[in-house]
Amino acid sequence: MEFNNNKAIYLQIAEYVCEQILLGKWKTEDKIPSVREMAVELEVNPNTVMRTYELLQGKNILNNKRGIGFFLADNTIDQVKQYRKTCFIEDELPNLFRNLYLLEIDFDELKSRYQTFVSQNFNA
Amino acid sequence: MRGMMGMKTLTHIRLPLNFFQNNLEIIKQHHTLVYYLTNTVDMININNLNFGYSKHKPLFKNMSMRLSNGHIYGLLGKNGAGKSTLLKNLAGLVYAQSGTLDVMGFNPAKRQPALLEQICFIPEEFYLPSVKIDAYLKANAPFYKKFDHDYFTDLIKEFDIPVEQKLINMSYGQKKKVIIAFGLATQAKLVIMDEPTNGLDIPSKAQFRKIMASAMTDERCIIISTHQVRDLDNLIDTVIMLDENDVALKASVEEITAKLTFKKVKEIDDSIIYAEASLSGYNAVMPNYHQEESKLDMELLFNAILAEKIKFKPLFS
Numbered sequence A: 001m002e003f004n005n006n007k008a009i010y011l012q013i014a015e016y017v018c019e020q021i022l023l024g025k026w027k028t029e030d031k032i033p034s035v036r037e038m039a040v041e042l043e044v045n046p047n048t049v050m051r052t053y054e055l056l057q058g059k060n061i062l063n064n065k066r067g068i069g070f071f072l073a074d075n076t077i078d079q080v081k082q083y084r085k086t087c088f089i090e091d092e093l094p095n096l097f098r099n100l101y102l103l104e105i106d107f108d109e110l111k112s113r114y115q116t117f118v119s120q121n122f123n124a
Numbered sequence B: 001m002r003g004m005m006g007m008k009t010l011t012h013i014r015l016p017l018n019f020f021q022n023n024l025e026i027i028k029q030h031h032t033l034v035y036y037l038t039n040t041v042d043m044i045n046i047n048n049l050n051f052g053y054s055k056h057k058p059l060f061k062n063m064s065m066r067l068s069n070g071h072i073y074g075l076l077g078k079n080g081a082g083k084s085t086l087l088k089n090l091a092g093l094v095y096a097q098s099g100t101l102d103v104m105g106f107n108p109a110k111r112q113p114a115l116l117e118q119i120c121f122i123p124e125e126f127y128l129p130s131v132k133i134d135a136y137l138k139a140n141a142p143f144y145k146k147f148d149h150d151y152f153t154d155l156i157k158e159f160d161i162p163v164e165q166k167l168i169n170m171s172y173g174q175k176k177k178v179i180i181a182f183g184l185a186t187q188a189k190l191v192i193m194d195e196p197t198n199g200l201d202i203p204s205k206a207q208f209r210k211i212m213a214s215a216m217t218d219e220r221c222i223i224i225s226t227h228q229v230r231d232l233d234n235l236i237d238t239v240i241m242l243d244e245n246d247v248a249l250k251a252s253v254e255e256i257t258a259k260l261t262f263k264k265v266k267e268i269d270d271s272i273i274y275a276e277a278s279l280s281g282y283n284a285v286m287p288n289y290h291q292e293e294s295k296l297d298m299e300l301l302f303n304a305i306l307a308e309k310i311k312f313k314p315l316f317s
Helices: A009-022 A035-042 A046-058 A076-102 A107-122 B002-011 B024-029 B031-038 B083-090 B133-143 B149-158 B172-185 B202-215 B253-259 B298-307 B309-316
Strands: A062-065 A069-072 B044-051 B060-067 B071-077 B098-103 B119-122 B190-194 B221-225 B238-243 B246-252 B260-265 B274-278 B281-287
Touching (some): A009 A035, B060 B246, B083 B098, B083 B190, B119 B172, B172 B202, B281 B298
Parallel strands (some): B190 B221
Antiparallel strands (some): B238 B246
16 A cells, blocks of 8 residues: 555555445455554554554444454444545645635536536446 | 453453552562563663773763563664664673663573573674575574474565575575574564665565564564665654664654654744755654644654754653
C-alpha cells in the first residue's frame, strides 16, 4: 500500500479498513485480518495497526473479542459512513470550497456536474 | 464463557502504583524474574555510560537510556555519532569505560552464554566462511537453544537464497539475507541490526519489511540503526537520535507527532521551528498547536534536530 505524506499512517490505515468495509470485501460475520497479518501486508509496525484498530473500536466500527480477534461491529456500515463523513468535512471540504471560491464555480454548475458524475460512475 | 471471565480477571491484576518504588531492591535482585512476571521492567537499562575508543576522544558522555520489549527502535545519527558503537556495547563487543549497562538482567561485557543466546546481532560488516548453508547451520545453530530450523528454511526460501552455493561466493546482499535469516531464527529476544537494508535489492527490502513486521512481538526488543530512513520509517515506532556524545532525542512516533506537525507550507512564519525549501513551498516542522495528525517525516526531523537542537530540548524532556 502506498502511503501519502499528508496524514498519520494509522489514519491512512483506518481509511483503508473503512474502504474494505464499504466495498463489502470484509463481511460482518468474518474475523478481519489480525493486527500482525495487517502489519505484514502493509509493511508497517504492528503497534501502528493496533492504534488503528483501537481507534476504529472507539468509533464502534470494530469489535474486539478478547483472545479471538477483531470483528466488524453490527451496524458497522452506518458507523463507517459517519466516521468518513466527519473526516471528509474536516479534511477535504475546506480545500474543495477554497477552489470553488477561487475559480468562481457556482452551485448550479457543481450540481449538474455532480449528477453527471454519479450517473456515470454509480448508475444511480 | 465462565472460563474466559476467569482468564480476564487473571490478566487484569493491577499492582499498586508504589509497588516498584517500595520493592526496587528486590526487583534489582530478581530483575529477570520480575521482567517475565510483569512485562513492565525495561529490557535494556543504560546508566551514565561513558565510552570512547581513545581516552582523549569520548564518544558517549554520561549517556542514560531505557528500552523495553514490544518496540522497534530506529537508531539515527550522523556518521561517527556512535550508532554502531552503542549497538556493540549492548552486544558485549566493546566495554564501557564507566557507568552500567543492563541487558535482560545481565552485564553484556561479561558475555555470558545465557545472555548471548538471547541476542541476535546483525553487524554492518561481517565475514562468512567458505562453506554452504547447511554446514554453517551445523556449526552455529547449536549455540541457540531455541533455534527454529523450519523458520530459517522459510526465510531462506523467501529471500531466494541459492542453498547450494558457498557463502563466501554469494553477493553482499545475499550474505546479508543469510545472516538476517539466521539471526531471526535464533528466536533471540533482543534483535540488533546495523544498517540491515544496505545491499538489499528492491524486492528484498519489501520482504525485509514484511519479515520484520511479523518478527515484532511483545517479547522482543528490536533496535535498527539506519541512514536509509525511507526504507524503514513505517516500521519504526520509537526514534532514538544520537548527537554530541549523548541521546539527542528518544520519543515514540506518537509522542513526536502529538507535539510536532510536519507539513508543507507556502510561507515561513515565526511558529516554524525548521523548514526546508521544496518545489511548492517549504517542508516545515512546527509545534502541533491544533492537534493535527500529521505523518512524521523522519529525514526532516533528523535535519531539524541537528540544526535546532536547543528548540527541541524543552519539548521532549
